[in-house]
Amino acid sequence: MTRQHFAKYQRDELIFAEGSEGDEFFIVVTGRVGLSKSVDGRQELVHQVGPGELFGEIAVISSTPRSASACALEPDTSVIAVDKGRFLYLISQHPGFAVLVMETVSRWLRKKVDDPKITSSTAQLNDRMQRTPACTVVPLEDRVWQLRTKSRSCNSYLFRGRRKTILVDAGLNAGFDALKGCLNSIEVSPDAIDTIILTHEHFDHIGAVPRFTGCRVVAAHRLTAHKIASGDDYAILRGSFGEVAADFGIEMILDEGAVIDSGDHRLRVFHTPGHTSGSISLLEERRGLLITGDLVLAGGHLGGVFGSGNISDTIYSLDTLGALRARLHLPGHGPLSTEPARDIERALVTCRQLLSDTRTIFETLSGQEGINKIILSLRDINR
Template identity: 25%
Template sequence: MIKDLWFTVQTIDKKTFAISEYGHWEKVHSFLLLGEEKAVLIDTGLGIDKIKRITDQLTTLPIDVFTTHVHTDHIGSHGEFERIYVHEGDKDWLVNGIKGLSIEQIRKDISRDITFPTPETFNPSTFKPFQGEPTGLLNDGDIFELGNRRLIIFHTPGHSPGHISTFDETNGYLFTGDLLYDETPIYAFYPSTNPVDLVNSLEKISEIPNVSMVYGSHNTLGIKPKILEEVKIADKFLREKELTKFGTGIHKFNGFSVQF
């Protein structure tokens, strides 16, 4: 086990690791997936501390970074890696900055409700989210072979225009980013979000076959796949009640909630 003051490393299996930041109110998870030839890191966390310090201890394989979406808490350590991939829908935010969110608000959010010691290098008053050109783009249906491990990309917009989910077909793990998690609401109430797209994306992932576990990017680490049946029920309810629009509030279901 890796002991670290900021990151909590949890073993999902011998080739899959969650790198979690439980000392911050967002309780964000990044995920390192190892193949025999290369590795993929799904998101790079908050950027409060350097995540590469952890990945260097877990593998010597070359790492490609898959960006679930371009929000501050998912791209924090992107600058530590050479190969970064993002969907076209979020590329502009990665290059030119996140739209609709002031740097003052970003700094306020990154610095509040912290319960673990932060490194001396972290200064919220000067904190800036990563900006840079991606190595390449992720597209719906893309397949990546890591060496005895196959990943499939699903474009799942709503929370952001270019949000993606990653299905590890080899193990049945579905990494849903901020499309699906428990405890706190999944949100699509900012101007840059889209409630209709979010519900369509939830329906899309609920139809993926042979899911063994769902891994969202916040809160509980690992949700049993029966939640996808609850997603189907929720989708039907939200559409029938015409709730898929801004201002309809928080809608609670069995195991998760959404906010429009």
């Protein structure tokens, strides 16, 4: 069997049998799969999975025989089979996948897959967004605005200067119409945008870029640019937002110390890894406006550490930003803050506490077995 492949099964066709050895898990593409156990000599259906759901992961995690049989419940049921090496790679690199596996195992053990009392996090987030206006324009300084939509898009920031009109972060394609409404309300056409600066590569910041069809230049850090050029949907988190791929390229590479000048605003670039490896922050030098992307939000809340990011890089970046003496903190999500120094210091306290806490956890649990599994899996990936 290959390391990753598609397979199609007809109704009642066996995918694997209870008690068999298993070194791969499966993702349902179309149709449904039933998981059953042998009870008093007959097969009892205990669980069903559909498109986008996974099964067979327990045998991969525990290196034990299959705890149930799996068979197709519908004609032309198709699945992706993924070997153990790639399973462990996904676990080690992608927090969303790790959470999905934990939820799957938990629901299997509790047998509450269809529990009506369990509300999905997506439904909770959508409900929260419905309570806010479609788009809010927050004037910041002369010809500078924060643009906030109620979709899962990020905040965007507009700098309208004599020579250039600059937009920082474009948001999701799903949020473009609301963003366009914000721009129109301040008499700026999307086609008038000269430069789009991306603070990092996550899809809620880049998805709408192709919708800006004027003569615009898209700028980002070289690591962000490389992920976008490579079509690395894994790092970009495109699947997490349910949108099609954004087809565009980065025309301008932003290195540490670069300055983008609108004629009235000077945006200096700082490479601030932590949320991702290619994250940048921007300081508008004349007014002390600090755009931090998702590195740190108002109140000192962390925007998360994803994929290529890590907590020690976050501390390094926060130390860098703390020395800038900014006046206003403009984050990638949520409200702005008038106390950037306080936000940064609070985030640093959280980061240092997180390092201490996780060190204690790993010393107590001993992460040796886990990391050794990942190291061994590299042999499978490199075969």
